[in-house]
Amino acid sequence: MRKPIIAGNWKMNKIRPAAVELAQGLVDRLKDVSGVEVVLCPPFTALREVAKSIEGSSLALGAQNMYHQPSGAYTGEVSGPMLVDLGCKYVIIGHSERREYFKEDNALINLKVKAALSYGLLPILCVGEKLFEREAGKAEEVVYDHLTGGLEGIAHEEMSRIVIAYEPVWAIGTGKTATPEDAEAMHLFIRKTLTQMYDRELARGVRIQYGGSVKPGNIDVLMAEPDIDGALVGGASLDLNSFARIVRFEANS
């Protein structure tokens, strides 16, 4: 059985007081939730404060990015050991905004995934096509490329520690969500690809999140799909009521 995982990607939002307020509110509102893993991914600057706020709760901490080198002359970067030191369990890697604005490619993303694993962090590897790629019938090709590129050289036992997030770029922050059927079809394709790369048993065990305009109003139908194991939530994770409702998706309430 795959345990559902709902992660909030706060992106470049919230200074510390607002971050603490949201984290404390969530701890309070989600006290009784079991059977769903909840991960908060605040900006680097709020990680420590949020870590303190969620201490002793079932909520986990994640970062939104990391650099693959452990330390050194890399101005402006943050390493895996630094994230571990702050209490992170997860790290988002290869988000489409990193790919688009910071020119991250599969080779760099692959280095980051490997580095994260080597420090005991659990990577959430993001994959997903852009609108023109979907319209050109290339969605699967792009996702295949992101998966095989991002996971190159990752051993079987390491793969079981990775979460995949399927995020069609055209659905991120646009209010447009993939239909549950389209999302499910891509999740199945991802599982098929993982079967080819590893084996069926492993592919069945990997958790695949959907991301892209997930809201209280669409989480239930998305989570009803058999291969959607959770969500990576951007905008709606910034609001206490919205995120709490998303965590309490129908099958879980």
Ligand code: PGA
């Ligand atoms: P969104 O972002 O929920 O605001 O569309 C999702 C993401 O980028 O992870």
